[in-house]
Amino acid sequence: MDFAIVDTETRDQKQFRQEVRDWLEKNVPEDRKQPVDSRDLDSDDYQWVLAFRRALGKKGWLYPTFPKEYGGGGLTGDHESIIEEEITRSNALRIGVTPQMVFPGIQVWGTEEQRQRFLKPLVTGEKACWYKMTEPQSGADLAGIQTHAVRDGDDWLITGQNVFISSGTGDDRPDWLYGLAITDPNAPRHRNMGMFMIPFPSPGLEIRSMNLLTNGDESHFIFLDNVRVPGDHLIGGDHQGWQVGSTSREVEHGGAGRAAPRDPVMENLVEYAKTTKVNGVTLGKNPVVQQATMDAYTDAHVQALMLKRTYWLYHNRMEVQHEGHMANVHGRDSSLRQTLRAREVMKMYSLLGTKEPGAPHGGAEEVDQRQKAGQNHAGGSTNIIRVILARRIGISRTEERAPVTPATAGQITG
Numbered sequence: 058m059d060f061a062i063v064d065t066e067t068r069d070q071k072q073f074r075q076e077v078r079d080w081l082e083k084n085v086p087e088d089r090k091q092p093v094d095s096r097d098l099d100s101d102d103y104q105w106v107l108a109f110r111r112a113l114g115k116k117g118w119l120y121p122t123f124p125k126e127y128g129g130g131g132l133t134g135d136h137e138s139i140i141e142e143e144i145t146r147s148n149a150l151r152i153g154v155t156p157q158m159v160f161p162g163i164q165v166w167g168t169e170e171q172r173q174r175f176l177k178p179l180v181t182g183e184k185a186c187w188y189k190m191t192e193p194q195s196g197a198d199l200a201g202i203q204t205h206a207v208r209d210g211d212d213w214l215i216t217g218q219n220v221f222i223s224s225g226t227g228d229d230r231p232d233w234l235y236g237l238a239i240t241d242p243n244a245p246r247h248r249n250m251g252m253f254m255i256p257f258p259s260p261g262l263e264i265r266s267m268n269l270l271t272n273g274d275e276s277h278f279i280f281l282d283n284v285r286v287p288g289d290h291l292i293g294g295d296h297q298g299w300q301v302g303s304t305s306r307e308v309e310h311g312g313a314g315r316a317a318p319r320d321p322v323m324e325n326l327v328e329y330a331k332t333t334k335v336n337g338v339t340l341g342k343n344p345v346v347q348q349a350t351m352d353a354y355t356d357a358h359v360q361a362l363m364l365k366r367t368y369w370l371y372h373n374r375m376e377v378q379h380e381g382h383m384a385n386v387h388g389r390d391s392s393l394r395q396t397l398r399a400r401e402v403m404k405m406y407s408l409l410g411t412k413e414p415g416a417p418h419g420g421a422e423e424v425d426q427r428q429k430a431g432q433n434h435a436g437g438s439t440n441i442i443r444v445i446l447a448r449r450i451g452i453s454r455t456e457e458r459a460p461v462t463p464a465t466a467g468q469i470t471g
């Protein structure tokens with residue numbers, strides 16, 4: 058792909074865009090458009106999303122840049138950008154099914170047999186897998202997990218507890234949980250754990266909704282009581298879980314960038330400033346509103362460029378060191394600033410929810426203020442990302458390089 062800021066779409070790319078757009082118009086009915094508040098989604102919507110993903114998977118459009126032998130499209134980053142933009146444009150329902158950070162660990166550290174068995178059905182959308190890391194006592198300090206796995210013949214028996222494990226809509230369940238467990242309590246930290254694909258359902262494994270203000274019943278408690286997991290469900294060696302997880306976390310923290318980022322809050326604010334009149338005067342002419350809206354506009358564009366740059370580096374198989382984490386910090390901080398600007402520009406109207414008549418943009422700003430508070434913490438919290446960033450640019454007590462990713466391991470198509 059080319060890291061272009063201006064429109065340089067070729068004739069083939071324009072044709073491909075039209076093909077994707079036509080297909081989406083046929084396959085996304087009006088009653089399957091994303092509601093403003095994801096808390097309004099239910100299991101019926103989830104079933105539709107699963108079928109939609111399978112249909113995308115058949116065309117190679119679900120994970121376009123994954124190699125074909127693992128169920129992907131074998132396409133380029135440009136194709137992926139077009140697909141992502143067109144899916145966003147179609148406003149098709151979005152529900153978490155398999156978080157993207159499940160894939161890298163299996164891609165890089167799994168055996169060929171495991172890639173075929175686990176990765177391929179996830180990439181085609183046939184199966185679902187959740188990312189099971191955080192425990193009640195270990196979130197930011199992930200190496201402090203207490204979940205443990207004990208050998209029993211060829212199998213492992215896993216016992217422990219997790220919180221905040223997110224995907225689905227309440228009663229929906231995955232086929233596997235991808236998660237860490239201590240395999241050797243006597244080994245040093247970071248060399249004492251393994252990464253497992255835990256089948257669901259399994260005796261002793263229970264999943265319960267958390268029902269959070271931020272993302273409703275999308276987050277879950279998980280309880281494991283001597284859950285039997287076959288030996289060939291261990292990804293990497295039985296002391297290599299930290300390395301497997303680091304490969305996943307690198308992508309979770311932004312190390313793969315984003316193909317087609319956009320900021321609906323900024324778009325809404327610009328539209329609101331342009332179209333709202335107060336005492337017959339367009340709101341955007343008010344200097345205070347103008348300043349806030351332009352700050353939102355600038356932040357959104359800086360963020361999009363940073364994400365695209367990382368995406369470009371990743372898809373050109375260059376080493377991404379600090380770029381992903383830097384975009385992550387900027388993205389989280391600026392997303393909170395955007396909610397503040399929504400309050401400055403829209404005043405109390407920004408607090409009207411989806412059920413309130415007269416709420417601008419169907420209540421999107423109220424939902425956004427709630428969700429951003431949670432998103433700011435998900436995936437390791439901003440402080441931790443800053444700690445890693447400092448290590449990457451050499452101003453920390455310790456220094457580190459980025460772990461191997463699917464891009465540097467040659468597991469993407471470009």
Ligand SMILES: Cc1cc2nc3c(=O)[nH]c(=O)nc-3n(C[C@H](O)[C@H](O)[C@H](O)COP(=O)(O)OP(=O)(O)OC[C@H]3O[C@@H](n4cnc5c(N)ncnc54)[C@H](O)[C@@H]3O)c2cc1C
Pocket residue numbers: 156188189190191193194195196197198220221222223224271272276431432434435436437438439440441444
């Ligand atoms: C909406 C949402 C979805 C989530 N989805 C998932 C999921 O699917 N799977 C999953 O495994 N987890 C998930 N999480 C959990 C998330 O990864 C954790 O919340 C996060 O890692 C922080 O852990 P904690 O909540 O235990 O905070 P704590 O670890 O208790 O940290 C509290 C505060 O202290 C700071 N802190 C802690 N240690 C340090 C340090 N050494 N240096 C500087 N600051 C520090 C943290 O930055 C944070 O601000 C989700 C969380 C949310 C909110």
